[in-house]
Amino acid sequence: MSSAAAKPILYSYFRSSCSWRVRIALALKGIAYDVVPVNLLKDGGQQFSAEFKAVNPMQQVPALKIDGITLSQSLAIIHYLEDTCPNPRLLPQDLKKRAQVRMIADHIVSGIQPLQNLSILKQMGEKKMEWAQNCIASGFQALEQTLQHTAGRYCVGDEVSMADLCLVPQVFNAERFKVDMGPYPTITRINKALLELEAFKVSHPSLQPDTPAELRA
């Protein structure tokens, strides 16, 4: 069998929001894969090991070995899955809606999550919680307003899109960092609707092979 036919391998950490985005895409598209867990806290962070650096020089999860290449950066991975496995589609056909999906995804992926990721929080010491709350809250204020124009049942209209794959893991982080979700009724409603879908359930941080027993669903 050629490497192109091998099952993809996802390097993942159960509660990494970026890993979860990719797990949702794989689940929605029905792509079977094996998980190699990378524990971001253990041994000073397994992402910094020489072994993992050889897989992903960026020393971050997720990374996906697929079709003979190794990809990192969750949205680049999701776009590859979209290009190679277009059903169900995660980008709307309508070009304006498509741009709105990308706008929302980028807002979360570039404008919120990197400000509250592990490497930044480590440098915040005691201010960690407050910092994460402020970054997520200011990002969500903008997102709430944006969604009031774009949302149907989901972030953009009534079809699940890449924006939704970014939203749900970011709300999980917000809850983890005890952000008051009161001011974001649209975000809360869409998150709830998405969590009813099977692909969002099976990929949830509480159900992963590396989820610690005390956090398992």
Ligand SMILES: O=C(O)/C=C\C(=O)CC(=O)CC(=O)O
């Ligand atoms: O505290 C830990 O268990 C370690 C890391 C994470 O969960 C992942 C992140 O860096 C946050 C994120 O996904 O945005």
